[in-house]
Amino acid sequence: MGYYGDRILPRIIDSSLGSKNTGPLRTRVCDGLAGDVIEIGFGSGTNIPFYPADVYSVAAIEPADLGWQLAAERVRESTITIERSGLDGHYLPFPDESFDSALSTWTLCTIVDVESALLEVRRVLRPAGTFHFLEHGLAPDQRVRRWQQRLAPVHRLVLGGCKVTLPIADLIAGAGFKLTEIDCFYEPIGPKYAAAMYLGVAVK
Numbered sequence: 001m002g003y004y005g006d007r008i009l010p011r012i013i014d015s016s017l018g019s020k021n022t023g024p025l026r027t028r029v030c031d032g033l034a035g036d037v038i039e040i041g042f043g044s045g046t047n048i049p050f051y052p053a054d055v056y057s058v059a060a061i062e063p064a065d066l067g068w069q070l071a072a073e074r075v076r077e078s079t080i081t082i083e084r085s086g087l088d089g090h091y092l093p094f095p096d097e098s099f100d101s102a103l104s105t106w107t108l109c110t111i112v113d114v115e116s117a118l119l120e121v122r123r124v125l126r127p128a129g130t131f132h133f134l135e136h137g138l139a140p141d142q143r144v145r146r147w148q149q150r151l152a153p154v155h156r157l158v159l160g161g162c163k164v165t166l167p168i169a170d171l172i173a174g175a176g177f178k179l180t181e182i183d184c185f186y187e188p189i190g191p192k193y194a195a196a197m198y199l200g201v202a203v204k
Contacts, residue, residue: 021189026050026105029134029199035100038124040089040117041107045071048078059085059099061092089117097126105134108171109162118175125204131177132201137168139196140184147193155194168198177202 027050034054039047042060044067051058060082062068068084075082086093089111102121111117121131139145148165155164169182182200186192 025134025199029105029132032130032201033101033103033132037101037103038099039103041104043067045074047103047105048074051080055080057081059083061086061089063087090120092120092124094124096123098124100126100129102131106136108135109164109166114166114171115175118172122176122204127204129204130201134199135168136164136194136196137166137198144192144196151193164194172202177204
């Protein structure tokens with residue numbers, strides 16, 4: 001990823017996505033997580049304070065060493081067993097049906113082959129396991145979509161390959177999940193082209 005991606009970008013993400021403004025959204029997306037959880041794009045552990053009491057353990061998938069270092073204090077303070085368990089969402093180093101729940105927050109947009117990653121998530125979930133997601137993606141109205149298309153190349157360059165034009169609901173359904181909850185809305189903070197959010201739960 002180079003110096004910027006390895007040493008600078010994780011700090012930008014920790015600061016921007018770790019702010020108090022994201023707390024209500026993290027509360028919503030983590031609601032219902034239980035048992036053994038796999039979190040792809042663990043980052044600096046900003047979801048840790050929002051894990052419900054029913055969560056027993058978390059397998060953290062995180063490629064950035066600095067992200068994991070920034071998470072160290074949060075991991076130490078948690079009463080939940082949290083282990084860094086992989087680097088790449090395209091390949092999850094676990095047998096089939098290993099987890100009760102999966103979690104992804106602002107992660108799918110940075111994965112090169114998101115379809116393969118979603119199939120991996122589905123593979124490691126137990127029958128009726130739940131996938132909780134909070135992602136930005138394709139805007140619901142055409143005017144904002146046009147701006148997304150115009151600004152997408154610059155956005156990807158500055159934010160580590162982040163793609164703001166993904167049809168999140170279609171991708172998750174296409175991986176074989178059944179969407180049971182989904183809310184598409186604009187986050188009030190930040191430029192609108194990057195503020196279209198998809199928050200929901202899908203079931204294997």
